[in-house]
Each structure stands twice: as structure tokens, then as C-alpha cells.
Amino acid sequence: MSAPTRVVPDAPAFWKEVASVPGGEAIAACIQCNTCTSSCPVELLEPAFKVRQIVARVRLGLREDVLSDDAIWACARCYACVAHCPKQVRPGDVIEAVHHIALREGRQGPGPRHTRAFAESVRRDGRIHEARVTLESLGLAGVLREGLLPLAMAWRGKSPALRRRPLKSVKEIQTLLDAVEESE
Amino acid sequence: MTGQRKIGVFICHCGGNISDVVDVKAVREFAEKEDDVAIATDVRFMCANEGQERLQKEIREKGLDGVVVACCTPKMYEDLFRAKAAEAGMNPYLLEIANIREQCSYAHRHEPDKATAKAKRIVKGQVEKVRRLKPLEVKTAAIQPGVAVIGGGIAGIHASILLANLGHKVTLIEKSPTIGGNMARSVKTFPTDDCAMCTLSPKMNEVYNHPNVELLTYAEVKEAKRSPGKWTLTVEKKPRYVTDACIGCDRCTERCPVSTAKSPIQVDSEWDQGLAKRKAIYLPFPQALPQIWTIDPDHCFYFLKNGACRVCSMVCPAKAIDFAMKPETATVEVGAVIVATGYREYDPTPLAHYAYGRHPDVVTQMQFARMLDPMGPTKGEAVRRSTGKPADTIAMVQCVGSRGAPGDPNVHEYCSRVCCMVAVKHAQLIKKARPETEVYILYNDLRAYGKGFEEYYARSMELGVKYIRGLPGTVTPDGGKVLVDVDDMLTGRRLRIPADLVVLSAALEPNPVEGLLASLHLDRTADGFVKEYHAKINPTETAVKGVFVAGCAQGPKDITDTIAQAGAAAMSAAVFLGSGQMTLNPLVAEVDPALCRACDRCTEVCEFDAVHVDPDSLVAVIDETACTGCGKCGVVCPTGAISVRQFTKPQILASIDALAPMAVVP
């Protein structure tokens, strides 16, 4: 996994930036013991996603290296790492803090796209409009790649609803979300 | 020889440990029939009251003049049985142990018949030996009172204080002009971040002012000679050329022309590890003790130019300068010696890929410590030596000169133990003083083993110290930076750190005191440090009676462990000096003057200086206070004049004859 060229740490304070996002608070406690990665079901199938390594890269200040890496979105949010970390670093939550920074900066890719679609659905309807979120996350090409599965689901009546069903009190939810953004 | 002795043989069952395997009754019957055996009996537990009472009863009633106790290893109860025998009126050295447990029943659990046969042989062997034993006297010898502590660092200081408090006369001998050693320049101590000088100085003053301590500074032990119960040290005191009229006003230093901008003579300050200069007349550091200046004649215009410069003498208000001073020799006679000669820092120059010596911004941790000292050459700031500007990026490299390949003459194989914590200490001091500095520690393993160390390391990470797991491939000066290239195992990236300062955590080496150690008959372990008596169970005594070791002279360690060990060494020395008398083990070498030819072969092989040929009588004489009974002399003696008591040739051969052949005895 080494890059072909030498990397100079571009953002030595990146670890502090992550530590200031909810979830990233304990990043400085990590002793790189590798329990997290050893517990990770994703890493078993995708060696490019090593939580420990991502934490190390954040702490060393390799900001662009981390934020531009697609692999950081492979986390399945199972929180096994959080449960097992001996120093209570909460590595899975650190990954989420990194995601937050990436989203804040407008980073692109399938990972950010899904999260944005999900959050927008909550704002728009107060709840998840499964069909729309799936479509927006996968994109048309992704939906086509699903092949006959949507038909199989439709046959069984299992398709998610195509119609929007926003909560009646969705304005209230939007007011609250706006209030939060103001104070940020 | 037969028919002249009355030997008792006592065979222990050891509660089954022996008797479950060896047929003790058969062994008893066998022993009864041996020549000179007056009584043979078996007992369930020789070590318990029943056994000892039986032993004493038989000695008294039968007037035994020899005893074999067939039981466990002599290391367990030989002393006890001998003491009991002595109480009952028999010379204790007429008692021998026949080990039929560890060397018989334990070793041959599944072959009882063979074990029994072997036990019989072992007993017979010891009976044969006992028949040839003579009673021995335990003598005592006077031990010279007084302790010499060689080395005035924290180890030597601490040991001296303890011994002086106990009432012993201590002579503390230090090679440099002041006591204090390496701790004095450590700035802070981990993990407490105490000011090193603040914790050291009270002890320095305590030892300096102690009525029981004679302090010899700027003095070196040239020779150590051993005689019964005494060490005689020849100490050479170098002349300071400044008398103790010195009032410490510093005027001489101000006026001394050496090391000024125009001076042709420039001297690096040893104290400042070469980061600054000193004058020819100097006090190593402000809290130095004694507070007497010293003139370095090798760099002084007075000495080099035939009296040309006398400025210091002219401005000295106390008239303390005395260019006519001569070296003095002092003779120190003591009973015990503590070696506390400490360590020095490894010079990383041979490790060319680290560029030490090729660029001023590559320094060692000891040099860096001088930078961090608020009273030091850079007033506590980490600066680039090349520009004088503060260093924004600092890279520390661990294990420099340590953990090397065995047999590589340029590096040490051992781990220097404290450098991980020194790096963490320096890193977090910098981060606290100047948080915008980026500090990287490039390490192999991070050894934070002591009390409070792991927490200290965790705090360093909270401060933003960055840890890279991997040692650099190259350190390359380039333009205004020093580029450190390292493959980091943690991020999986090949990094390039453009550093302003590179700090090498160099190894701890023993000080070059080979001559001193040789004259004290001390060995060194493969790593070059003083060899302790036993690495685990006795790390403060040495194989040489009366010589002890403390601190980094024995191996790298931090101040906590140094003080602990110095205390242990002081205690061991105190116990040794004890009542002023040492009890001599009689099982040492002995000379038959009739056979001795004064050929000197024994004196050549003796490692302990324990045998000398007396020039008048032309007979070898054993110093029983020094002899360890190793027997080397006996091996080389062509006439058999020297032998070790109770291990004479006839005694040993008789035992061997009895043990072999291992025929099965019905």
C-alpha cells in the first residue's frame, strides 16, 4: 500500500481537526496496536481499508491522502473496532469524523453521494424515502447494474414505495435542522 | 586407613521423594558393611527435628568423627547439618552430603533398581571422601574499615550518603572537576518532569558537606592493589592550578582570552556537549561542587606560551591562582570499593547515513538537552545550529548505536533502555514550550516500561507528538532543511520529513575504565559493562569480594533504577564491612610448603590476586580473604603443593573410584 513517491505530511494539525469533530475526540490515545483492524469484517475482504492505518495517516497529517481515498467509505459501521479497542479510541467513530470533514469539504464519490442523499431525504421528508435514496446513491448506472433484482422485488411486492410520504410535521424538523446549522 | 574412623551414615527418605524410588533400607544395609562406618540408619526427614536430634545423638554417643548425610542437594541443608554437628561436638567440616535426591531419585524416577544401585555408589563415594577429611578451622580476618566510591555521579553520590550516614568513612573519587555526572545535564527527569539539577543538587551538597565523606575531585584511581581484607588505591589528583581560596567570583573566566572571537585557541565545552565554547579557566556548571575553578593546561596560554598570559591571576581578588601546583598522589586504604563510573554517549559518526558530523543540525539527545536547558547555550530554545533560528520541525531517531548486529564493532548489540523515554521527554517539553513545533519520533519499538512511563507517553500523544514506526534510510542535508526519508509501517507511506533539526537518540556506553576494572580484577560482560555477580539474583556484588557495582557502570538504566541499585550496593558494602571482621571460608586453597618450588605458575593463573610467592621464604602464600577456591592453581601446580581443602587429589580420586564402575550391586 505504499505510494510510489515520497509523501510529505501536508497538514500536521489534521489530527486536531478530526479530534474536534464528534466521534474523533480520542484519536490521540491510539497506540497502533491493530486490534481494530484485526476485528474488522471489511478489511478481511478489502485490504485497502485498514482502520489503524487510517488513524495513523490522520495523526501524521496526511490530510489529502486520507480525504481523497475512496477506501475510507468502505466502513460497514459494524463498530466491532469500537467495542474492542483497548484504549477506547473508538476508531469507527473516528472514521465517521473523517467522513464528516470530507462531506463538509464537498468531496465526491459513491460514499459521500450516499450519505448526502440520505441526509437530504431526512430533511426533505423527515424520514427515508428508500427508493429515492437508493436511486440517488447508486445513480442510474448503478440501478441498471442491479439487473433483474428490482423486477424480482416488484413481483413480490417488496419494492420500496415510489411515492413520497413526508411526515406531516416536516417543517418542524427543518426548523430544528436550520437552528442547528445556525449555531455551527 | 581403615579401622581408624567412626563414620555415621544417615539416609533420608525425604518423605518419599527419595524412598519412593530408592530402596533406602538396602542402601542402609550396604552402608553398614562399609569400612569405618560405625552406624548407618535411615530417617524419614533428616531436616526435621527427628533427623537432627538423631544426628546429634549418634555423634555424642558414638563419638563420631565423620558423617555422611545422604539426602537432598547440599545447597539446601549442608550449612544446617554442619552447624548441628558442631553443636554436638564434631568438627563441621567432617560432614559431607551425598546427594541421592536431585542426582538420583529425581533423575531416575522410572528406574528404581538402577537408582538404588547408584545411590549406594554415591554414598560409598562420600564415605571414602569423609575417611580422608581433616577437621578445618574457621578463621576470621580483619577488614579494613572504609569504602572507596569511584565515580561521583548520582549512583556514587547516593551510595556515599547512605554509607556515610551509617557511620562508614567514605572516600568519593571523581575524575572530572565536579561531582554530579550525567544527571546534572539532564534538564528534566522523566516521567515527572522534575528539574534534574533541583533534585540532584541537594544530594550533591549533602555528600559534599558530609563529615564522613572525603571528596577527591579531578582525581583518578591509577592502581588498585589487594591484600588480606584491604584494597589500597593509588589516586592521582590532577592540579587545578586554583587553590581553595577561590571565592567563585567568575572574574577570571570573563577575562580569559581563550575561545574569544579572535583567539587562535578554541575549546569546546564538555559540559555543553560541544554546543558552546569554554575558557581555559572554567567552572563546568554553576552548581558545580567543589565551587573551585579549574585551569585546563592543554589550552591555556600560560602553559603553552611559557607564562605569557597571567590574566586570571592578575584579576583574581582571592589570589587563588597557583600555576606551580603539582599533581599529587594519594593512597586510599579501604575494605570495600564501589564502582560507579557511569556512562557516556555513543558517538554516531560511524553511522554515516545519519549524517552526524556532516551537518551541524544533526545532533544527539545529550546535545539537544543542552539546548533545552534554560541556562544553556540556546537559552532553552530548540534552534537550528546553522542559522540560530527556532526549529519548526524536529525529527528524532531512536536506537542509534543500539540494538545492532552482534559482532559489529561500530555499534552495540544491547538496547540502551532509556532513550525511548528521553525522546518522549524532550518531545513533550518542546511541545509544551513551543506548541507550533512539529516533533516526530522515528522508532522501532517504544519502551515505556517503568512506573508512570506509559501515561507519560499517552500524554505526549495528546500534546501532538507524532510517532513514526520505522527508522530512516537516509538523513540528507538539502538546502535549508535536513531531509529524513522513512518508510512508516503505521501509515504504510514512504515519508519525507523536511526537518530543521534531527536529534539522534544515541546509545549509552560504559565509560572507558578498562584499566581500573582490570586492577580490581573485575570482568566485563559481552556488552562492555561491569560484570555483576549474577544478573538476576545479585546485580550489585561482583565476583570479587568487597567490590561492588552501582548505576550505569553495570548497564544502562534510568535515575530511579540507578538510585535503587546504588542503595543496594551501599547495603551490600555495609553488610560486608559489618563488624570489621570477615569470616573466611576454609574451603579454599592451601599450600604444602615442603612441595612448593616457587615456580609462579599458580600466581600466573590466579584471577583474584589471591596467591603470591613470598620473596623471603620462597613459598606460595594464599590470601584466604581473596581466594574463592576455584582450584585453577591446583590444576597447574606441577608438584601438587597447592590444593583446595577437601578437594585434594586423594580425596577426589577416592570418591571417583567408589563411584565407578557402576556395576549393579546385589
Place this chain on the structure above:
Amino acid sequence: MRYAYYPGCVALDSCKELDLATREVARDLGIELVDLPEASCCGAGNLQEKNPEGALVLNARTLAMAQEKGLDILTVCGTCQLFLSRAREALEDPSARERVNKVLEKAGRQYGGGVRVKHLLQVLLEDVGWKRLGAHVRRPLGDLAVGAFYGCHLLRAPGTEAFENPENPQSIERLVKVLGGNPVAYGGRTACCGFHVLTVRQDLAVRMSAAGLAGAKSAGARVLATPCPLCHLVLDVYQKKAARAVGERLDVPVLHLSQLVGLAIGIDPERLGVERHLVSVKPIVQTLEDEEVVKA
């Protein structure tokens, strides 16, 4: 037993059968489910990433809604259980509550702390109890070999430790026994299904769930039971893709916990929505019906 019912989003959409089955079972067991029709999505981790404080506020609103009704919350989804109970734990801190309540004011709501969030499995274990549940079992499962698929989030939820050992959970196995089934333990029962990377990295999700399904199958399980509709979605809807990814036939029907309980209670399978599943539950229903015939 009255609970504020929080089905989450998927249980009302593509996994509607879970909501159906839950209501059926609750009615039979005497658990009154009080709807919170205006409760928002729990955030599922996605909203938390995008807008941590916003997600906390919305979940505080849900908790406040339950509190207004004087009720604790019952969930039927592992992810809802995790994020609601995380919010609940965070809001036990008075300064956090104060901060969030300042925002909730704008919606005319306040949360005073203390509302409990429990998953149906926990309610069955603690409130109903095995004895009472056993008394409702009119159609014991006839030693049907059932494998549990717990799903990560239920095991990670704070408060979960109080009722279950996250490394070696036993509650579903015991439930199966009470229902007359034969619980089959297997390696992947606490594994991750990969739902939360389903859209981003489907390749990983199908392989992760395939491991669990294959493990259950080779241990002899005929059906899986899961307390989370998100796991159900991956294990059922994507089972064919999972089989293809690992080159093995799977054909392991997956039931929601409510459906399993419903079958054992004797509720008509159609009312439990089992015909909506992509991997047919028919063989299981058939087996149970045959049992009945044999009994009769």
C-alpha cells in the same frame, strides 16, 4: 405493557412485513403499541456523519415525543435501537440536554431525560418473559432448525450489555427454544451483514452476508431469524447475488423475529407477510403445517 412504537423507516417501506408481524404479535401478547407518527428517521449513522448535532436534536425530539406520552420506546430494528439509545445515553448528561433543549424549544418541545429505548427482543426477554411467552405458543416450531443472525448494531447498542453479552449472545437461541424450535449455533451468527455499505460497496456487502448464510446452512439451519430489517434486506433480497458471489447455493429463508414468534403463536403466515420475501418461506410454512397434521 404500553410502549411508544418506533418502527423506523425500512420496516414501513420495503420491509413492511415486519411492521405487520409486529403488530399482530404485540396484540396477541398484550403489548399496546402507541404510534409516534411524526417521529423522524433515527439517522442510521449517515445523518450523524453529515450533521452530528442535527441528528442528536432529531433523536431528542423522538425521545421527547415518547416522554410527552409518558412512555418508553420499543424498536424493531438494530440500527434504530443503536442510534436512539446512543442519543439517549448522550442526553443523560445535563449539559448536553440543556444544549439540545435550547434548539428543541423552537419546536415547542423539551426532553427531560430518562426515557428508555428497548428492542422487541429485550421486551420479550424482560417484560413478557419466557414463561408467559411459552404460554402463548400454540403452534410450537417442532424442533425446526433455526439459526440466529443478530446483526451488529443490536449487539453494540448501549444498554444492550445489560440484557445480553455482545460477544456471546444467547437471547435469540433461547427464544427459539421457547418457541419450540431447535437453535443452531454457527460461526457467523454475530457477523456483519454489510447493509451500511450496500449502496457504496455492494461487492463487500454480498460477500459478508454470504459468509453468514453459508455458515448457517452448513451448520444445519433451515431458516435464519434476525431482529433487524436492514440485515433482513441484505440476507433476503440480495441472497441470490450473495450466492453468485461465493459460487454456492444458499436457499436459506430469513424471518424477522416478529414473524418467527408469530408463527409459533399460531398467527396465519399470510398475516405475517411471509409471501413478500424473495427467498421463499413456503418450505418452512409447509413443514410447520405438516407437523400440525401429524399432531392431529
